[in-house]
Structure formats: C-alpha cells, structure tokens
Amino acid sequence: MNRISEKLKENKKILSIYFTAGYPSIDDTVSVLEALQESGVDMVEIGLPFSDPLADGPTIQASSTQALKNGMTTQLLFNQLKDIRKKIDIPLVLMGYFNPVLQYGVEDFCKKCQEIGIDGLILPDLPVAEYKEHYQEIFENYGLINVFLITPQTSNDRIKEIDSVSNGFIYMVSSASVTGGTHGFGKSTKDYFKRISEMKLNNPQILGFGISNADTFNSATKYAKGAIIGSAFIKMLSNEGFKGIKKFIKSIR
C-alpha cells in the first residue's frame, strides 16, 4: 500500500515539510531528507525547481532560482534519489510545475517515480479536467497519489469533484495567496477550516501556505489532518543550514 495512505491512517497529526531539491547546494537533497526523517517529520514534499513558479512567493522562488543555478534538473533529481528508499521510509511527494513533467514525458516521469519509491505528486498547474481526461490512468498505473489544491474561494461543488478524483489527501490552501504568507489565521480563515471539516470529505485535508511555527501548526491541525511548512523551513535553511533542522522541527511540535 502507498506510504501516504498508510501514514494518513495513523492516529496523529501529520507534519509535512516542503523543501526545494538542490538547495542550498546541489548535493543537499538527500542530506536534508535524512535530517528531516531523523527529526521526526511525517512526510516530505520535494520541490522540483521551475523557472516560472506562478503560485510561489519570494522565498520559494528564490530557492528555485538558486537550485536551477546550481544545476538541478529532473534527471539529476531522479539520480540523487535512486537509492533513497534504502535510507528513508517516510512518504515522499514530488511537488513541481507541469511543464518539466511534460518535457520529461508524463509516463516516463511516473515510471521513474515508482522505481524510486515516490508516493505522490503535487502539480498545482495541472487542472482537474486535464488530469481526469489524460493522466489519471497513468498516475494510478504507477501507484502515484495525485494531490489537488483547494482554496477559500473553491466552491463546494468543485471541492466535491476534487474529493472524488483524489486518492490520498487534499491540499488545503489556507488563504488566497501565493506561498510564504506569515500572518496568523483570522476568523474568516477559521470559518473556512470549519466549513471544510464539516463537509466530511472522503479524503483527509492537509493545510498549507502560511504555516510557519507551532502556533499556526496547532491552529491548522485543529481542523485538518496535518499541515505543510514550506517557506518558513526554507528561510531557516538559508539562515542556519542543516544544523538548524532539528531545532526547527522541535519548535513546531
């Protein structure tokens, strides 16, 4: 069974970390993963850097630009992760934009993910309709869970549609924004969390965007199965390097 599905069954809140592959240095991908697993993180999103990351704020943009400058490519990432399952057993998700996947070849990409032991994909600019029509079968053939986003603006009907094509979890974006916001959650955000949790969807929700510390993590996981920290982790990594990872994760929970 897929590691994500296993993990979601555990009776605990999920702490998931996003980081950009090949950042800060090209060879850091595996070391960051090891440090995250050791620190007790439940799941990791490995960011495949893209030249034009539309949905990302300045922090993740800058890390992507740096990773590309460092020479990161899709193939290089696959090479770096070749033996990752000898060391890492927590669920791994690749997160990136659709164009690099398209250029690699969607089927080849999925096949490679399966070989390596990647459990799921998050491709924010691959729309539900295209996924259903062209790609769902391929993703599922290779045992990959595809994760869709919902936002406070997503209608209930569309949320139900997204729930019906999802096979792992739903990535619940905390507010109308690109990644990296730091403001806490106000009343309308909490109302949105409540509204979604009351919809009793088939797929659990994991909250992302704007989760940066224990406070936001706790208030997010009051309503959702887990939460994802991205920009705040990358900022910490830029400032403190690997040695900051353990302390950072400890400060969250």
Place this chain on the structure above:
Amino acid sequence: MKYNVNDKGYYGEFGGAYIPEMLYPNVEELRQQYISIMQEPSFQKEFNALLKEYVGRPTPLYFAKRLSEKHNTKIYLKREDLCHTGAHKVNNTIGQILMAQRLGKKRIIAETGAGQHGVATATVCALMGLECIVYMGAIDIERQAPNVARMKMLGAKVVPAISGSKTLKDATNEAIRDWINNPADTHYIIGSVVGPHPYPDMVARFQSVISSEIKSQLLEKEGHENPDFIIACVGGGSNAAGAYYHYLDTPEVGIIAVEAAGKGVNSGESAATSALGKIGIIHGSKTLLMQTPDGQITEPYSISAGLDYPGVGPMHAHLFASGRGEFISVTDDDAMNAGIQLSKLEGIIPAIETSHALAIFETRKFKPSDIVVVNLSGRGDKDLNTYIDYFNL
C-alpha cells in the same frame, strides 16, 4: 471554425487553462461570462462608441504607393499606428475594461514589456477611474523610461518585477501572483492572445475589429473583401490575431506571421518561437515556447521589446503546426532597415515590432498583381532612442 478556438478552449492541441486552483474561480467566472457579456447590446454599443470616439477607429487602410513600387506588388497598410496611444493594444484594453466593469471589478492589473500595453491599460483605467497596477520587469523599466513616465502620468502604479530574468515573462508571473493574492476585486488585463483560456479568444475577439475593417475597406477599394496575403508581426500574437481573425477559415487568403530572429535564429539570441520552441506550458497555456530540454523557460532576445516573449499564443501555435500560416523570422538588422525604408518612402515611422513585418519584402517575393495587407501595428515614437542609437541619428 477550423482555426478558431473550440468549446474546450483549444486551438488544435494548443490552449487550455493550466492554472493553479487559486486562479480557477476568476478564470472560470470569465470563461462562463465573456461571450454573453460581449454580446450584450449595451456592451457592443459602448465598445464601438469608444473605439470610434476615443481610439479614432476605423483606422485607414492606406495604399502605400511608393512601397508598392519598390517591391513590385500591391501593398496596403492597416494603420493601427494611428490608434490613440500609438498601437493596436488599446483595442483590447478598451474591451477588457468594459468587461471588468461588468464583472464588478474595482482594481486592474496588467503586465507590460515595452510599456505599450501598460500605457494602453493605464489609459483606459484613467478613462474609467479605476485603480491600475502595472507589473514591468526591472530591466525593462530602465530600458523604457518614457513609457514608465507616461503610465505614471496616467495615474498607474508601476511595480518592478525583480524575480527571474526581470523582463516580460517575469512581469507576467508577478501579475498572475497579484491575481492569486487578490481574487475578489481584481481583473487582470492580459496584453496579448496568451494566458489561460478564455484570454486568447477574448483578446482575439477584441482585436478582430482590425480584420473586419480590412474586409469592408478592401471591398470599397478593390471590389472584394479578400487580400491575397495578410502579414503581421507576432510577439504574443494579438495584432496578428486581429488581422487574421475574419480570414482564418478563408484558405485563399495567405496568412504570414513574422517573428523576431534577434541576432539570428541560431545565434542563441532570438525570439523566433515557432522555429526554436517546443510544445509546453507557459502562463497557463499549452503552446509553443522556448525552453531547455528540462522544461525551464528560457529568455528570448529581440531588439524590439514587444516581440521579446518566449511563447506565442495558442492560435498561432496551431496556425504554425497545421501549416495554415507561413512563419518567417526577421533579424534585428533587417527590421531596423525596413523601419528606415518605410519612413523614407511613405513618411511613416513604424514601431520596431512592426518593422519586422515590413522587412519580409526583401526576401519573400509577391506577384505584381497580389494584394498584400500589412498590419501596421504601431508607431515608432516609443522606439526613437533605439533608432537613434542604432543609426547614430
């Protein structure tokens, strides 16, 4: 309707809406409403009145006698350079500002490269009293100071895009991010036939006034509506889409698209997307784009800031792939010379974008009896500094 958009938002295999979910409600609202809003009699009335009274349409279809003699064929120039603000861009911004008002939006955002679309957007925002924010690459802000000043005079806020390569594609990314951050009250006025469906189709419809006028003007001058060829430069492709629109499904009319070869198609400094691009996704559209084998979008180059885009609208990708359009690329040098030639022969100083379209007469020969319409997309005032530097004027 073979070459126009289908009901799923595709031109052949090109188009669609590859957008993050955060943009879905806005783009979907537009998709559901754009056609019905455009067809409302009150919309049509206001749009046409503004095109006439404010933009100065119809623009002339001018028979260029001396240019025709020089190239031994019959050349007409569609004078979009005479539009208010100096280029065709305003046809689209007038349409979209009326659209934004009917959708109840209070805040307008736009991207710009050379500043032409930014000026055209700032102009209509001033006209309607709406807040206007224009994203422009930090490098372009330096290169295009007069247009930055014009936007400011018109009351717009110009925000530098400091990410990536700091030019048009990054300004577009910033505009899209702004729209993600402001989903309720903001309309994004995109400047060409690019972006997610329905933008390419909506912008093409607003620009289609160009070919509908050409039809009636040719009928008056030549006794028939169809030229043998219609020529336009292609950056994103909006002036070209407007000039081709009513001829797309008329195979007797040859469609010629001119792209910027920069310093040469194989020089590594070029913007000839059809020659150098591969199918992929840029700014929400599946189309031809310049990219690395790994799928990273690359930075194009052209002396003309308005042709300096790494993609091309999905309509044009389809015209190229299907063979309906003939695609030619023109270097900086040939374009600059064609700009001088038109100035000297006809007393019209063209925008450097437009000079690319004019340059093909040196190599692409036409019959003396051919009727060839060139879409004169803009005037050269904005490019004087480039002309001065290039020719040491």
